[in-house]
Amino acid sequence: xxxxxxxxxxxxxxxxxxxxxxxxxxxxxxxxxxxxxxxxxxxxxxxxxxxxxxxxxxxxxxxxxxxxxxxxxxxxxxxxxxxxxxxxxxxxxxxxxxxxxxxxxxxxxxxxxxxxxxxxxxxx
Numbered sequence: 001x002x003x004x005x006x007x008x009x010x011x012x013x014x015x016x017x018x019x020x021x022x023x024x025x026x027x028x029x030x031x032x033x034x035x036x037x038x039x040x041x042x043x044x045x046x047x048x049x050x051x052x053x054x055x056x057x058x059x060x061x062x063x064x065x066x067x068x069x070x071x072x073x074x075x076x077x078x079x080x081x082x083x084x085x086x087x088x089x090x091x092x093x094x095x096x097x098x099x100x101x102x103x104x105x106x107x108x109x110x111x112x113x114x115x116x117x118x119x120x121x122x123x124x
Contacts, residue, residue: 032100045096052092059085 036045062082069075 032103035103036096036099045099048092048096052089055085055089055092059083059089 036042036049059082062078062085066075066078066082069078
């Protein structure tokens with residue numbers, strides 16, 4: 001009895017095999033990050049990333065001013081905003097990671113759906 005994967009592969013057309021191969025590959029981190037900007041809500045991810053970058057740069061600048069401060073009050077004046085801005089930029093960045101995981105799961109579900117469709121086509 002042939003292996004089910006071999007049976008599926010034999011019945012697929014060349015185009016379908018290419019599609020299954022592309023869906024089956026796990027994309028790299030950069031490619032997954034770029035998928036955040038696709039679709040109807042891509043502009044939201046772009047806006048969040050822009051705000052995150054501005055907060056990160058402002059946090060670094062305030063941190064630099066913190067280390068240049070001569071007295072305690074001036075250090076607090078720059079240190080607290082620096083910490084808050086850096087933590088907020090990290091939270092925004094972390095908010096985008098579940099979207100990447102959701103996209104990975106959707107690709108896996110599409111692959112599974114394609115395999116089930118092909119398998120039911122083989123059995124009938």
